[in-house]
Amino acid sequence: GVKGGFGVFAVLGEANSLGPNDKKSLWGTLFDVEDPRSKAPQCKGRFLDVYQALELARYDIQYCDWRARQDLRTIVLLHEKVVEVLNPLAREYKSIGTMKKELAELQGELAQAHKQVHISEARVSAALDKLAYMEELVNGKLLEDGTKMESSIAAPSSSTSTQSLDTMKRPRKSLDVSGPVQPYHPRLKNFWYPVAFSTDLKDETMIPIDCFEEPWVLFRGKDGNPGCVQNTCAHRACPLHLGSVNEGRIQCPYHGWEYTTDGKCEKMPSTRLLNVKIKSLPCLEQEGMIWIWPGDDPPTTTLPSLQPPSGFVIHAEIVMELPVEHGLLLDNLLDLAHAPFTHTSTFAKGWTVPSLVKFLTPASGLQGYWDPYPIDMEFQPPCMVLSTIGISKPGKLEGQSTKECTTHLHQLHVCLPSSRNKTRLLYRMSLDFAPLLKHIPFMHYLWRHFAEQVLNEDLRLVIGQQERMINGANVWNWPVTYDKLGVRYRLWRDAVERGSKPLPFSKPM
Ligand code: FES
Ligand SMILES: [Fe+2]
Incomplete structure (x- = not known):
């Protein structure tokens, strides 16, 4: 009854420490959204391509959003009216009977507004479904665009089942991933690649890996940081991982040449030290993994988590x-x-x-x-x-x-x-x-x-x-x-x- 109404008023009065103007501006930002109806895509009675259709679905969502805001505004205004009716100052000038009548009317309007919100909700959900469907279509379209030619599977002519497949109307959606595996494209190398788990790379261990068809070896330098160098000795091409790690240098098992994590040869026993360097890759450790950058482009500064x-x-x-x-x-x-x-x-x-x-x-x-x-x-x-x-x-x-x-x-x-x-x-x-x-x-x-x-x-x-x-x-x-x-x-x-x-x-x- 009326007493409960006072309670509501009191709570609102306390909780809302903003002045009346602040409150308006607060709601203002929420409701101050342009009516999108003037910008509806013109497409009645036309067949749309997927992009136009997606545009339409986007418009639907925008409209639903605007509509929902309007519904909310109605409720807020009605709520303010209820508060006004129950205002103890205004009450002095009204009989309980008038108040009851006013409240009943407001209640009716509120119920109407709530119904409107439910309709909006249903509309939003339908629009979202439509958007998901459009997304599927656009995906299919991308697929078509990404394909240069119709699929061209070599059908053995003796197989009747394959023939009947080919004579059927084939879907245009197809990717061509066929034929012998091509050498890796150099552009694919311009990424950070995780190559080993940190726990597997102890101070004295070496991890040989192949990456993009080249042999590399991982080991830790003197500072404990991992390095990645070519797994082929500069002297006579012996695999380095068959050797050992000494004080952060990898030592070739054949004649003992030693390389740092950046590939510099620092020891050449039994002969005069020459200026020799083997290939090395940018190498980092993050979140328990060792990463390398095999590409020619400069490495990016951030690694994905x-x-x-x-x-x-x-x-x-x-x-x-x-x-x-x-x-x-x-x-x-x-x-x-x-x-x-x-x-x-x-x-x-x-x-x-x-x-x-x-x-x-x-x-x-x-x-x-x-x-x-x-x-x-x-x-x-x-x-x-x-x-x-x-x-x-x-x-x-x-x-x-x-x-x-x-x-x-x-x-x-x-x-x-x-x-x-x-x-x-x-x-x-x-x-x-x-x-x-x-x-x-x-x-x-x-x-x-x-x-x-x-x-x-x-x-x-x-x-x-x-x-x-x-x-x-x-x-x-x-x-x-x-x-x-x-x-x-x-x-x-x-x-x-x-x-x-x-x-x-x-x-x-
Ligand atoms: S092959 Fe490596 S030191 Fe000779
Ligand atoms: Fe599987």
């Missing part, structure tokens, strides 16, 4: 050398739709096959979540995949969002292009529960075993794809909805190799 979110503890860091081209492995990691078919004896055991699998990217083009799985995923250029998997019950993943799950597994996969048709995979696994697992002896072997099992399920398939690709088949012959992230990776990579700027799907502002 690959840390799991706070609250996660790293449980395993595993390195594997795999016999597939890194792009094929990335395609595989960026795909979740294969899980209930491929990973039937590991993590996807017992999963049902959903009627529709989608990858949604509300925030940025290379980052999003899987529907209907509680899995968030991100492609981090140039070759990293980050994923967070919500775990409610083991083996029961479907139908929940990642946020709704109480426990999570975070994974980092780095797919380093090593030598021809080979990938050096760095895998890091973190959990936001059971921190004590870490201290169980030999747990590391168990994690490695799990990771290898999962990967082996993929590998036999990807190796098979690679064989076919080498013989001319297109591994992206017929992409569908759930292939979005993999396709975007390919578009990104094509753009890098073509030297286009800015690169597609760069992070939002």
Whole structure:
């Protein structure tokens, strides 16, 4: 009743220490949004291309936003009126009867305004759906634009099934990733690449790696900082990693020449010291990983962060050398739709096959979540995949969002292009529960075993794809909805190799 109304008035009066003018200006900024209706795209009764349609969807959102603000303004004004009616000063001049009547009228108007807000809400949700759909279309359009020619899979003429496929009306969406694996494009080298975990590089250890088909070796200098030099001695080409590290210098096992982390030869036993230098790469250590810059361009000053979110503890860091081209492995990691078919004896055991699998990217083009799985995923250029998997019950993943799950597994996969048709995979696994697992002896072997099992399920398939690709088949012959992230990776990579700027799907502002 009226008494409660006083309460509301009192609370408002106290909480709002702003003067009446300040209050107006506060609301003013909220409501001072231009009516977008004058700028509606003119497209009634016309067929739109995807960009025009996207423009239209954007306009819808703008309109919804403006409409919602108008609704809110109505409610605010009505609320002010209620307060006015209940104002103890005004009350003196009114009978209780008049007040009741006025309040009832206001109540009616408020109910009306609330209804309007619900309508606006529904409108916003419809507009957002439309926008998501438009995004799919634009994605498809990008795909078309990125493709020079129609797919041209060499169909063996004896196979009737392939023939019937070819005579069907083919979708225009296709990427061409076929033929023998090409040498790596030099532009792909102009990125920071994680190449090893810090914990694996002790003071006296050497880690030989191949990167872009060249042999390198990592070791720590006198100051403890990591360095990366060519893994070939300047004297007679002996692999340096077969030698040792002495006082921060790598010593060739053949005749004892010693090199610093920047490649300078500082010791040449049994002969006069000559001015000799071997190649070295910019090398940094960040967040428990060693990074190198293999490109010719000057290195960028910032490295991306690959840390799991706070609250996660790293449980395993595993390195594997795999016999597939890194792009094929990335395609595989960026795909979740294969899980209930491929990973039937590991993590996807017992999963049902959903009627529709989608990858949604509300925030940025290379980052999003899987529907209907509680899995968030991100492609981090140039070759990293980050994923967070919500775990409610083991083996029961479907139908929940990642946020709704109480426990999570975070994974980092780095797919380093090593030598021809080979990938050096760095895998890091973190959990936001059971921190004590870490201290169980030999747990590391168990994690490695799990990771290898999962990967082996993929590998036999990807190796098979690679064989076919080498013989001319297109591994992206017929992409569908759930292939979005993999396709975007390919578009990104094509753009890098073509030297286009800015690169597609760069992070939002
Ligand atoms: S080959 Fe290395 S010192 Fe001779
Ligand atoms: Fe897989």
